[in-house]
Each structure stands twice: as structure tokens, then as C-alpha cells.
Amino acid sequence: MFKKILIANRGEIALRVIVACRELGIKTVAVYSEADENSLHVRFADEDVCIGPPRSTDSYLSVPAIISAAEITGADAIHPGYGFLSESAYLAEVCEACHIRFIGPDPSVIKLMGDKARARRAMKKAGLPMLPGSEGIIESEEKALKIAKDIGYPVIIKAVAGGGGRGMRIVRTAADLGHAFRTAQREAEAAFGVGDVYVEKYLENPRHIEFQVLGDHHGNVVHLGERECSIQRRHQKLVEESPSPALTEKIRRKMGSLVVDAARAVQYTNAGTFEFLMDPEGKFYFMEANTRLQVEHPVTEWVTGLDIVKEQIRIAAGERLSFRQSEVTFTGHSIECRINAEDPETFAPSPGIIHAFSVPGGPGVRVDTFAHSECTVSPYYDSMIAKIIVHGRDRQEAIARMRRTLEMTVVDGIKTNVPMHLKILAEADFHAGRLSTAFMDRFAAKPKAGRLAETA
Numbered sequence: 441m442f443k444k445i446l447i448a449n450r451g452e453i454a455l456r457v458i459v460a461c462r463e464l465g466i467k468t469v470a471v472y473s474e475a476d477e478n479s480l481h482v483r484f485a486d487e488d489v490c491i492g493p494p495r496s497t498d499s500y501l502s503v504p505a506i507i508s509a510a511e512i513t514g515a516d517a518i519h520p521g522y523g524f525l526s527e528s529a530y531l532a533e534v535c536e537a538c539h540i541r542f543i544g545p546d547p548s549v550i551k552l553m554g555d556k557a558r559a560r561r562a563m564k565k566a567g568l569p570m571l572p573g574s575e576g577i578i579e580s581e582e583k584a585l586k587i588a589k590d591i592g593y594p595v596i597i598k599a600v601a602g603g604g605g606r607g608m609r610i611v612r613t614a615a616d617l618g619h620a621f622r623t624a625q626r627e628a629e630a631a632f633g634v635g636d637v638y639v640e641k642y643l644e645n646p647r648h649i650e651f652q653v654l655g656d657h658h659g660n661v662v663h664l665g666e667r668e669c670s671i672q673r674r675h676q677k678l679v680e681e682s683p684s685p686a687l688t689e690k691i692r693r694k695m696g697s698l699v700v701d702a703a704r705a706v707q708y709t710n711a712g713t714f715e716f717l718m719d720p721e722g723k724f725y726f727m728e729a730n731t732r733l734q735v736e737h738p739v740t741e742w743v744t745g746l747d748i749v750k751e752q753i754r755i756a757a758g759e760r761l762s763f764r765q766s767e768v769t770f771t772g773h774s775i776e777c778r779i780n781a782e783d784p785e786t787f788a789p790s791p792g793i794i795h796a797f798s799v800p801g802g803p804g805v806r807v808d809t810f811a812h813s814e815c816t817v818s819p820y821y822d823s824m825i826a827k828i829i830v831h832g833r834d835r836q837e838a839i840a841r842m843r844r845t846l847e848m849t850v851v852d853g854i855k856t857n858v859p860m861h862l863k864i865l866a867e868a869d870f871h872a873g874r875l876s877t878a879f880m881d882r883f884a885a886k887p888k889a890g891r892l893a894e895t896a
């Protein structure tokens with residue numbers, strides 16, 4: 441087993457990894473930017489190294505700074521968390537060259553899944569159902585027009601290097617395609633440094649359903665069931681739950697085994713998530729695979745009773761999975777709300793100092809957060825300040841538990857989306873489990889004063 445793990449991340453996920461390491465008796469190294477000197481992940485790690493100024497390109501995204509920190513402290517493994525360098529095949533390769541274990545899949549698998557067009561081809565070959573679309577990258581508008589005509593509008597143009605809901609353009613008519621194609625390429629180039637795009641059929645009102653897998657280095661792969669993440673704003677998840685109210689045991693078993701076979705086909709190791717869209721008729725379509733720990737992993741941990749971060753560490757250290765698929769069981773229902781520092785009406789970020797922070801405990805409540813009273817929410821990073829996760833015997837109990845938890849949550853000093861979450865939980869459609877990625881359209885952002893609303 442590892443003696444010391446460096447955590448190449450910040451915020452709640454850095455703390456989450458520290459928690460797992462403490463339980464496993466492994467020492468930890470925190471890295472931090474100048475903006476995070478007083479953060480809890482620095483306080484609770486055994487050692488810490490400042491890796492640069494606040495801008496993440498100069499700190500949390502700097503491979504040389506992170507590798508140097510690992511070498512100086514003698515860390516034998518790096519956990520990348522999510523975001524930042526978590527899906528960087530380059531970091532994984534440099535780790536390999538420096539004899540530091542990267543806690544994640546092999547660099548070749550990260551590369552494959554990081555190119556969504558290549559991933560689509562590989563997963564189609566491995567037997568996963570696909571949306572109609574281009575076989576690979578689309579170089580010209582003419583080709584895009586032809587494919588769109590073949591598969592029928594609406595279509596979506598997506599960046600092969602896309603992530604975080606960016607680099608996507610929905611196209612409803614041929615007349616709009618040229619402009620959307622050029623904008624998507626330009627945006628992808630600016631955001632990811634790679635302008636390549638592909639085209640697939642756009643589904644109206646789908647559900648987002650993803651499967652969690654774990655694979656060890658001895659050929660064992662299991663799935664831990666699904667998460668439903670249909671409540672999204674601008675393709676960014678807001679509320680996640682497990683199990684999905686739309687799945688039967690039979691479908692779970694069928695989809696789970698398809699995913700396990702696909703993961704095995706690419707020799708997938710460590711934790712991964714296979715994301716699908718499900719259409720209103722219940723058909724599944726593969727969208728992408730994320731080669732890292734996901735923000736929403738706690739809902740799976742709660743219904744399965746497993747600790748995914750500890751499993752990641754054990755797998756990376758070469759241990760065999762200690763359980764078989766038949767030993768994975770699902771109990772009750774779990775829901776997560778992402779608490780963001782933002783204005784609940786306009787959705788504008790709301791960084792600043794939190795003067796008072798309190799989330800009630802009680803049965804079935806878990807809070808993963810870096811926030812505390814008198815802490816600073818930095819404008820340099822993601823606006824998520826906490827994840828509130830609840831578990832109940834069934835979905836109704838979980839919803840009631842989440843509501844009372846949010847009602848008793850105190851965050852003074854900055855604005856948060858807690859009121860938005862309470863509105864979501866109050867919707868009849870949410871209670872009935874009638875979810876889709878269009879759910880949030882009913883809460884369109886209020887236009888800023890002085891600007892005319894675009895639609896009446």
C-alpha cells in the first residue's frame with residue numbers, strides 16, 4: 441500500500457481524499473495556490489506545498505509544479521480528484537515516468553475517452569447503443585450539413601475535447617448549421633485548445649443516466665448501479681440521485697452488464713463513469729465516459745455502502761477488488777444537491793466571505809464541503825461550496841430529508857442556490873420522478889434590469 445498520497449486538487453474533493461487516506465492510514469500532501477493558504481485541505485493534510493499564484497493555470501493545472509511537490513515530499517501516488525488535471529493523460533504519463541502512481545486509469549484509456557469521437561467509435565464496437573451521428577471528426581460545413589440531413593434535425597455539434605457542458609451547439613434547421621458549426625469550432629479551440637467537433641442527433645427531453653464502474657488490474661470489473669443526473673442547468677448537473685426513478689431492476693442489470701463488458705473491452709481500470717441519455721421511450725444511448733471520480737459519487741457510496749475513493753486507492757496500489765458483482769447490493773435512496781455560491785435568481789457567481797455556515801446533521805445527512813464560518817469563497821475557482829447528500833429508506837423519505845436539511849442550512853455573507861434547490865424539491869414533477877434535462881427550463885434566469893427579455 442502507498443505510504444503518502446499527494447492530492448492534486450483543492451476544496452471539498454481534496455478533503456474527501458484526505459478522509460479516505462486517514463481511514464487507510466496513509467499520509468497526505470496538500471498542494472495549494474496562494475489563494476487557498478488558509479483552506480481546510482491544507483490544515484488537515486500531513487504536509488503541504490504552495491504551488492503557485494491563484495490562477496489555476498499557474499497552480500492546480502501546472503504539471504511541473506505538482507510533480508515537483510510530489511518529488512520534494514516523497515509522495516508515492518497522486519490522486520487528481522475531479523476537474524483540473526483529473527483527465528490529463530499527460531499528468532498520468534509524467535507520473536509513470538517519475539515512478540509516481542497516478543490514481544486513475546491508464547494514460548491510453550484516458551486519451552481514448554478524452555476524445556469523444558474516438559470514444560464513440562470504441563464504445564460502439566464494444567456493444568454500447570449509440571445516437572446516430574458522425575463516425576468521427578467533421579472537418580467541413582458541407583459534411584456537417586450532409587450528416588444532419590441524413591440523421592434529421594435537431595442535431596448537436598459537440599467538441600471532441602468537450603467537458604463541463606461547454607463546446608456544444610444545438611442546431612434545429614439547415615439554415616442555422618453553418619454559423620453553429622463555426623462557433624462551436626471557435627469555442628472549442630478557445631476552451632480546450634482543440635477545435636475538432638462531431639455531430640450527433642439531439643434528443644428532446646432525455647434523462648441523463650450514468651453507470652459507475654470499478655476495474656482492478658487483475659481483469660475484474662464491476663458496476664455500482666446508476667445515478668440519475670437529469671436536473672441540470674446549462675448542461676451542468678445540479679441534483680443527482682441513485683437509484684434512478686426510471687429504472688427497473690431488470691434494466692439496471694442489463695445496462696450494467698453492457699457497461700461492464702464495454703469497460704472490459706478497453707481494459708478499463710480504476711473508477712469510471714459511463715454516461716447515457718435515455719429517451720422518453722426508455723432507449724439508452726452512450727454519450728461519454730469520464731475517467732475519474734465524479735462530483736456525485738457519494739449517492740452511489742450511500743446506496744451501495746462502498747467507499748469509492750478507498751477503492752480507487754486500493755486498485756491503484758495493485759489490490760484485487762474485494763467483492764464480486766453479485767455482492768454489490770443497493771439499499772434505500774440517496775439524493776445530492778450541489779450548493780453553489782451564486783445568485784438564485786440571476787445565477788451570477790457570488791464569491792466573498794461566508795460569515796456563518798451551518799448545515800444540520802441528523803439521520804441520513806452527509807455534507808462534503810470545505811466551507812466553514814469566516815471562510816473565503818474565492819472568485820478564481822468553481823462556485824460549488826458544498827454537496828449536501830441525504831439517504832432515506834425510499835425516495836419520498838430522501839426528498840423530505842433533503843427539504844428539512846436545506847431549510848435549516850445557514851450560509852450568511854454570500855448568496856447561494858439553496859432557494860433554487862427548495863423550489864426544485866417543491867415541484868410535482870420532481871416528486872413524481874418525471875425528470876428530464878429540460879426540467880430546469882421552467883426556472884429561466886431573470887433578465888438583468890435594463891435589458892429586455894428575449895421571449896415574452
Ligand code: ADP
Binds near residue numbers: 603640641643646
Ligand atoms: P460534458 O462532457 O461537457 O459534460 P456531455 O457529453 O456529458 O458533455 O453532455 C452534457 C449534457 O449535455 C448531457 O447531460 C445532456 O443534458 C446534454 N446533451 C449532450 N448530448 C446531447 C444530445 N445528443 N441530445 C440531447 N442532449 C444532449
